[in-house]
Amino acid sequence: MKEILLPRVRTSRWLAVGWQGLSILMALLFTTLVLLLTGAPPLEAYRQVLEGAFGSLKRATDILVAWVPLMLVTSGLLLTFTAGLWNIGVEGQIVLGAIATTGVVRALQHTDLPPPIILVLALLAGMAGGAAWAGLVGLLKVYGGVHEIFGGLGLNFVATTLILWLIFGPWKRPGIGSMSGTEPFPERLMFPTLPGLRLSPWALGMALLSVALVYVLLRNTYFGLRLKAIGKNLRAAHLLGVPTTRYLFLALLGCGAMAGLAGSIQVTAVYHRLIPPISSGYGYLGLLVAMLANYRVTWSVPVAFFFAALNIGSIQLPITLKLDSTLSGVMQGALVLFVLLMQGVRARWQAKTTVESDDGA
Amino acid sequence: MKVEMRHIYKSFGPVRALQDVSLTVQAGTIHGLLGENGAGKTTLMKILSGYLRPDRGEILLDGQAVHFRSPAEGLRHGIGMLHQDPMDFPALSVLDNFMMGHEGGLWLDRRGARRALKELADAFGFDLDPDARVDSLTVGERQQLELLRLLWRGVRVLILDEPTTGISAPQKVRLFATLRRLAEEGKAVIFVTHKLEEVEELCHRVTVLRQGRLAGEVIPPYSPARLIELMFGRPVPMPERERIPLGEPVLEVQDLVVGDHRLRLSRVRLTVRAGEIIGLAGMEGSGQQLLMRACAGLIRPWEGTIRVSGRDLTGKPYSAFLEAGVLYVPANRLEEGLIPGLTLTEHFQLVYPNGRHLIDWEQARAEAQRRIREFHIRGRPETPVEALSGGNQQRTLLALIRTPARLLLLEHPTRGLDVESSLWVWERLKERARQGTALMVVSSDLQELMQYCHRIVVFFSGRVSEPIDAEQLTLDRLGHMIAGRGW
Numbered sequence: 001m002k003e004i005l006l007p008r009v010r011t012s013r014w015l016a017v018g019w020q021g022l023s024i025l026m027a028l029l030f031t032t033l034v035l036l037l038t039g040a041p042p043l044e045a046y047r048q049v050l051e052g053a054f055g056s057l058k059r060a061t062d063i064l065v066a067w068v069p070l071m072l073v074t075s076g077l078l079l080t081f082t083a084g085l086w087n088i089g090v091e092g093q094i095v096l097g098a099i100a101t102t103g104v105v106r107a108l109q110h111t112d113l114p115p116p117i118i119l120v121l122a123l124l125a126g127m128a129g130g131a132a133w134a135g136l137v138g139l140l141k142v143y144g145g146v147h148e149i150f151g152g153l154g155l156n157f158v159a160t161t162l163i164l165w166l167i168f169g170p171w172k173r174p175g176i177g178s179m180s181g182t183e184p185f186p187e188r189l190m191f192p193t194l195p196g197l198r199l200s201p202w203a204l205g206m207a208l209l210s211v212a213l214v215y216v217l218l219r220n221t222y223f224g225l226r227l228k229a230i231g232k233n234l235r236a237a238h239l240l241g242v243p244t245t246r247y248l249f250l251a252l253l254g255c256g257a258m259a260g261l262a263g264s265i266q267v268t269a270v271y272h273r274l275i276p277p278i279s280s281g282y283g284y285l286g287l288l289v290a291m292l293a294n295y296r297v298t299w300s301v302p303v304a305f306f307f308a309a310l311n312i313g314s315i316q317l318p319i320t321l322k323l324d325s326t327l328s329g330v331m332q333g334a335l336v337l338f339v340l341l342m343q344g345v346r347a348r349w350q351a352k353t354t355v356e357s358d359d360g361a
Numbered sequence: 362m363k364v365e366m367r368h369i370y371k372s373f374g375p376v377r378a379l380q381d382v383s384l385t386v387q388a389g390t391i392h393g394l395l396g397e398n399g400a401g402k403t404t405l406m407k408i409l410s411g412y413l414r415p416d417r418g419e420i421l422l423d424g425q426a427v428h429f430r431s432p433a434e435g436l437r438h439g440i441g442m443l444h445q446d447p448m449d450f451p452a453l454s455v456l457d458n459f460m461m462g463h464e465g466g467l468w469l470d471r472r473g474a475r476r477a478l479k480e481l482a483d484a485f486g487f488d489l490d491p492d493a494r495v496d497s498l499t500v501g502e503r504q505q506l507e508l509l510r511l512l513w514r515g516v517r518v519l520i521l522d523e524p525t526t527g528i529s530a531p532q533k534v535r536l537f538a539t540l541r542r543l544a545e546e547g548k549a550v551i552f553v554t555h556k557l558e559e560v561e562e563l564c565h566r567v568t569v570l571r572q573g574r575l576a577g578e579v580i581p582p583y584s585p586a587r588l589i590e591l592m593f594g595r596p597v598p599m600p601e602r603e604r605i606p607l608g609e610p611v612l613e614v615q616d617l618v619v620g621d622h623r624l625r626l627s628r629v630r631l632t633v634r635a636g637e638i639i640g641l642a643g644m645e646g647s648g649q650q651l652l653m654r655a656c657a658g659l660i661r662p663w664e665g666t667i668r669v670s671g672r673d674l675t676g677k678p679y680s681a682f683l684e685a686g687v688l689y690v691p692a693n694r695l696e697e698g699l700i701p702g703l704t705l706t707e708h709f710q711l712v713y714p715n716g717r718h719l720i721d722w723e724q725a726r727a728e729a730q731r732r733i734r735e736f737h738i739r740g741r742p743e744t745p746v747e748a749l750s751g752g753n754q755q756r757t758l759l760a761l762i763r764t765p766a767r768l769l770l771l772e773h774p775t776r777g778l779d780v781e782s783s784l785w786v787w788e789r790l791k792e793r794a795r796q797g798t799a800l801m802v803v804s805s806d807l808q809e810l811m812q813y814c815h816r817i818v819v820f821f822s823g824r825v826s827e828p829i830d831a832e833q834l835t836l837d838r839l840g841h842m843i844a845g846r847g848w
Contacts, residue, residue, distance in 0.1 A: 220722075222714050229711055232702040239697055240711055240761065241683050 023342040027335040034330055040323050048320050049327070053313030061199040065270060066280075066308035068207040069094070069262035073286035074293075074300045075207075075214040076258030081295050082218060083251035084231030089137045089152025090259045091283030092159030093130040097260025098267045099163060100129025102274040105185055105267075106171065115188045122189075123264050130260020133159065134252040142245055148252075156283075164276055171274065181275035191269035200269040210258055215297040227251055259283065288336045307332055362388050362423055362439060362517040364409065364549055369418035371404055378404045379415075379573050386518070391540055391550040393564030395557075397592055397779030400570040402553045403445065406520045409551075410442035411435030422518075433462070441511035442520040447503040451496035458495050459510050481509045485539050499645055501532035508539070519543060522553045526776065529644035530807075530840050537563055555592075555779050557585050593781060608635030609670070611767050611799035612656060617665035619655045620823070626651050629665070629825050631818065633768070638790070638800040639828060640810035643820030643843055649803045652825070653770045656801065657689035658682030670767055686767030692776060692803075694754045698761075701747040705729050705740055705757065712761050736760040737785065752782045759789055769793060772803045787813050807839050821845045 035042040054060050073090055080087035087093075104125040108118045133155060140151035171182045191200040218224035226247050229237040238244045266278050289307055293300035307328075314328035364386040371379040379401045386392040396402045407413040409420060411429030419426050422438060429435045432442070449458050460474045475491055482489050487505045495503060504524060511519060521540070525533050540563065544550050552564060560567050561583050569576040569591040576591040612633040619626050626648045633639050641649040654660045656667060658679040666675045669685045691697035699708065706729040710720055713728070729742035736756045740749050746757060755778060762769060774790065775783040791813070794800055804810050810817055816828040819842045826842065841847040 220719050222710070222718060222720060225707055225710055225720060228707070229700050229703060233696075233700040235697050236700045237711075238679070239689060239691060240700075240708075241680070242711065243680065 019342050019346050020339065023338040024335065026342075027331065027338045030334045030338070031327070031331050035323075035327075038323070040321055045317065045321055045323060045327065048317055049310065049313035051313075052316045053309040058197055059312060061194070061197045062312045063305065063309045064204060065198050065200075066311050067305050068203045068269075069266055069280070069282045070285060070289065070304045070308055071207045071301065072210050072258050072262035072265070073282050074289045074304050075210040075297070076255035076262075077286050077290045078214050078218065078295060078297055078300065079227065079251045079258075080255045081290055082224070082231050083227040083248060084234065085248065085251060086149045087134065087137070087152060087252065087255050088149050088287070089134065089155050090255065090286060091279055091281070092152070092156040093133045093256045093259035094263040094266075094279040094283050095156075095159040095163050096133040097126035097130035097263030098274055098278040099159075099166060099263075100260065101126035101264040101267045102166075102171070102182065105189055106182075109186055109189055118189060119191065119268060122268060123261060126260045126264025126267070127257040128260065130258070130263060131253045131256040134256025134259070135249065138249045138252040142248065163274065163278065167274060167276055179276055181271070181273045184273045185268070189268070190272045191265075193269070198270065200265075203265045203269045206261065206265065210261070211297065211301060218297060223247075223250070259286075285332065288332055292336050292339055362549055364440075364518055364551075365421040365424075366405070366409060367419050367421070369405065369408060369420075370416045371401075371408060371413065372416055377573055379408075382418075382570065382573070382575050384568055384575075386549045386551055388517075388549050389544055389547045390565040391544045391552055391563055393560040393567035394551060394553045394570065395555065395560055395567050395588065395592060396570035396576070397555055397781060400592075401573040402555075402570055403522055405570070406442060406522055406551065406553055409435070409518075410440050410520055412442070436462070436511075436514055436516070439515060439517035440520070441514060441516035441518070443504060443507050443511065443522060443524055445522040445526065447500065447507060449495050449503055449507060451494070453495060454491065455489055455493050455495060455498070455506055456491040458506060459491070459513070461510070463514070477513055478509065481512060485509070485542075486535060499529070499532075500526075501528035501536075501645075504528060504536070505532075512543075516548070518549045518551070520551045520553070523555070524552070525554070525556065525559060526805075529805075529843070531844050557583075557588055560588065561585070589780070592779075605636040605794055607637050608797055610634050611670055612801070613666075613668040614652075614656065615666045615668075617652075617655060617662050617667065619660060619662040619665075620648065620651050624648055624651065624823050626823055626825055631828065633799040633801060635767075635797045635799055636794050637816070638794050638802060638814045640814030640817040640831070641801065641803045641820060642807060642810050642817050642839060644822075645805060647820035647843075648823045648825065649820050650772065652820075653689065653772060653801065653803060656768070657687060657770050659689065686765065687770065688762050688766045688768070689770045690758055690762060690772065690774065692772035694751070694758060695747060698758045699746040699754060702745060704743050704745050705733060705738065706742040708746060708757065708761060712763060732760045736789075752778050755782070755786065759786065762793075765796070766793070766798050769798055769800045771800065773805065774802060775804070775806065775809060783809070807836055807843070811836055811839065819843060821848070824848070 032042040035045055052059060053063060073094065077087060077090060101122045104122040105118065108121065136155060137148050137151045140146040141148045167181055173183050191202050193200045218227070226237070226242045229240070229242055230244050230247050234244055262282060263278060266280070267274055271278065285307060289300055289304045293303045310328040310331055314325045317323040317325050317327055364384070366382070366384045369379050369382045382401065382405055384405065394402050394406070404413065408415050411432045411434050414430070421427070427438055429438070450461065456471065456475055456478060459478050460469060460471075463474070478489070478491055487509065489502060489506055495506070498506070524536060528536070540550050540552070552559070554560060565581070567579045567583070567588070569579065569588065571592060571594060579588065579591070610632050612631070614629055614631040617626065617629040624646070629652060641652065643649050651660070655662050658674065658677060658681060661676055666673055668674065669682070669687055672685060674682055674685060695701055706725050709729045709732055710725050715721060715724070726742045733740065733742065736759060738749070738756045738760065739753050746754060749757065755774065759774075771790070775786050778786065790800060790802070802810070802814065811831055811834065814831050817831055817834060817839065818828050819826040819839065821843065822845070826848065838847060
C-alpha cells in the first residue's frame with residue numbers, strides 16, 4: 001500500500017487563501033452590522049479609519065510606533081506557542097519590563113553615566129524584568145503544578161497592582177500622584193526619534209531584529225525544533241531525550257525578555273515615563289496576532305501591521321463620528337473569531353470530502 | 362442475517378484501499394477476514410458498519426440493498442463493530458458506557474440498564490462491575506463491555522477487528538466461546554485478524570484480502586501454507602532462535618521494589634547480559650511495564666538497586682539512564698513514541714543532531730532519506746509521522762533507537778504488525794543483540810517470545826518468576842504460568 005497522506009498536507013494554497021478571505025469578509029460584515037446597530041454610517045467609519053491610519057506621513061509612521069511593541073510581543077509569543085504554552089502572562093511581562101526600565105532610569109538619571117549606557121542598561125533591565133515575570137510562570141507550572149494560563153493571569157493582576165502602587169506611591173510626581181504617570185525622563189534619556197515624528201529608528205530596528213531572530217530560531221535551529229517537539233508531544237519529546245523542563249523555561253524566558261523589551265521601549269521611546277496603561281493591551285493583542293497568523297513568523301508581520309493600523313486609524317473616530325475608538329477592538333476580535341470559526345468549518349468540510357485516513361486497514 | 366457486499370471500491374486520495382471486493386457472510390457462521398496490515402480489512406468492515414461510505418458497490422442485508430450514512434444507522438440495521446482500539450469513554454463508569462448510544466426518551470433508565478447488563482454478563486460469564494470506571498478495566502474487559510453493549514442494542518451482525526490484540530489468554534478463550542455461541546444463536550460474526558491460528562481455531566470460512574483486492578476464499582480444513590500464500594503471494598520462511606555468546610552483565614537489578622498499592626513488584630532480581638534477549642511475558646498489566654519503566658529511569662523504585670554496566674543508576678533521572686545507553690521504546694506509538702505533527706526528517710534531527718546549533722536541512726533530508734531506505738519506511742522525509750501506517754510508524758520508532766546502545770527496553774515491538782513486518786522487526790532486534798546490546802522485550806505474543814528470546818520472565822499480578830530458559834519452556838506451560846498456575 002502506498003503511504004497515506006493526511007488531507008492537511010494535500011490542500012492547495014489557494015484554497016487556504018480563499019478560506020482566509022472569506023473569514024475577513026465575514027468579520028467586515030459583522031463589524032458593519034455592529035455599526036448599523038449603533039446608527040453610525042459604516043462606509044464613512046471605514047473611510048475615517050483608513051484616513052486615520054494612512055492620511056499623513058505622521059499617521060503612517062505612528063502605525064510603526066504601535067507595530068514595534070506589538071511585533072516584539074508577538075515574536076516572543078511565537079516561542080511559547082511553539083512550545084505548546086499559553087503565555088497569557090505576557091501582559092504582565094510587558095508591565096514588569098516597563099517597571100524595571102523606569103527603575104533603572106530613575107536610579108541612574110542623576111549620575112554622570114553617559115546617556116547611551118543608561119539606556120542600554122535600562123533596556124537590559126526591562127528584558128530581565130519581563131523574563132523574571134515569565135520565569136515565575138514557569139516555576140509555578142513546573143514545580144507548583146499551576147497551569148500557565150492561571151499562573152499568568154494571576155501574575156497579570158499582580159503586575160497591574162504593582163504599577164499602580166508605584167505610580168501613586170513611591171514613584172509619584174512631586175506633590176501628587178496622578179493617572180498621567182511618573183515624572184517624565186530628562187530629554188537626554190529619551191530614544192531619539194525621526195525629526196517631527198514619534199517613530200524611533202532604534203525601536204524599529206529592535207523589532208525587526210526580534211522578528212529575524214525568532215524566524216531563524218524556529219526555522220533553522222535545534223532549539224526551535226526541540227521547542228516544536230515539546231509543543232506537539234511533551235511526553236514523547238521527553239522520552240526521545242529532549243530536556244523538556246529546560247526548554248519550557250527557555251521559551252518562557254525568551255518570550256518574557258521580548259515582552260519586557262516591548263515595555264521598555266514604550267517607556268523610553270514612546271511615553272518617556274511610566275503610565276498605568278503602559279502595556280496598551282499589546283500582550284492580549286499579540287496573542288490574537290499570533291493566532292490569526294496561524295503561529296507563523298512570516299504571516300505575523302503583516303497581521304501585526306494590520307492590527308496596528310486599525311488601532312491608529314480608529315483614534316480619531318470619537319472626534320469625527322462620535323464613535324468610540326474601541327471599534328478597532330471590535331474588528332480585531334471579530335476577525336480572530338471568524339478566522340477560528342472558519343478553520344473549524346473548513347476542518348469539518350474536509351472531513352466530509354476526504355474522510356479520515358484509515359490507519360492500518 | 363445474511364450479509365452481502367458486492368464489488369466494493371474505496372480510495373483515500375490517490376491510495377486505492379479496496380478494489381472490487383465482494384464478501385458474503387451467512388447467518389449463523391463465523392467468517393474470518395484475513396490479511397496483512399494495509400490489506401484493506403478494516404476499511405471493508407468500516408464500510409459495512411456505516412463508518413465509511415464506499416466509492417462504488419452495494420451492500421445487501423437479507424437481499425435488501427442498504428446505504429448507511431453513519432455507524433448509528435448501521436447499528437439500527439443490526440450491524441455492530443468492535444473496533445481495534447476500544448472506542449469507549451474511559452472517564453465514565455461501565456454502566457454509563459453500556460448505556461451510551463441507547464435510544465430512548467429523555468430520561469435514563471439506569472435500573473433497567475443495570476439489570477440488562479447483569480443478565481448479559483451472567484449469560485456470557487463476564488465479570489464486570491457496573492460502577493467501576495472504564496479506565497480501570499483491562500483491554501479485554503473493555504472489549505467484553507463493548508460486546509455486551511452491542512448485543513443489548515440487538516445486533517445481528519457482529520464485526521470484530523483484531524479482537525485478540527492486547528487481551529489475555531483466558532480472556533481470549535472466553536471470547537472465542539462467546540463468539541461460537543453467538544453464531545449458534547444465528548448471528549453472523551465477522552472476525553478480522555492477521556493471525557492464522559485464530560482462523561484455524563474459530564472460523565467456518567475465511568476470506569483473504571491482499572493489497573485491497575480479494576485474494577481468495579477458503580473453507581476448512583485449512584492449510585497454513587495456502588493461507589500464507591494467499592496473504593503474501595509467496596511463502597514466508599520461519600526464522601530460528603540464535604545462540605549468541607553472551608557478554609558482560611549489562612543490567613543488574615537487585616531486590617527491586619516498585620509500584621503502588623494497586624500493583625507492586627517486590628524483590629525483583631534480574632541480570633541481563635550483553636547480547637541477550639529477555640522476554641517479559643504476562644497478562645497486560647501484570648507488572649511488566651513497571652519493571653521496564655523502572656529500568657528506563659522513568660519511575661523511581663522504593664527499594665533496591667539498578668546497575669547498568671556496573672554503574673549504580675538507582676534514583677537517577679531519565680537523562681542519566683539515556684546517557685548510560687538505556688533506551689526505552691514505549692508501546693503506544695503516537696502518544697509516547699513519536700511526535701504527531703513533526704516530519705520524519707524532524708524526528709531524525711531530534712535524535713541525531715549534527716552537533717551544531719543550526720540545522721542543515723539539505724543534509725538532514727539526505728540523512729532522513731538514508732534512514733528511510735535502511736529501515737524500509739514507506740514515506741518521504743517530509744511526511745508527518747501520523748500519516749504513516751502503523752507498521753511504518755513502528756519502523757520509524759526502531760530507526761529512532763540510537764546506536765550504540767547498551768540496553769534496549771521494548772514494549773510490544775510487533776503489536777499490530779503483520780507476519781512479514783514482525784519478522785523484519787525481529788531481524789533488526791537480533792542484529793542489535795549480535796552487536797552486543799542487551800534487550801528486554803514485553804510482548805503478549807507468547808509464540809514470538811518463545812521463538813526469539815533466550816530467557817523468559819513471567820509476570821502474574823505483581824509476582825515475578827525467575828528467568829526461565831526458553832528451551833526448557835513449552836508454550837503450554839508458559840500459558841499456564843501467565844494465568845497464575847504451575848508456578
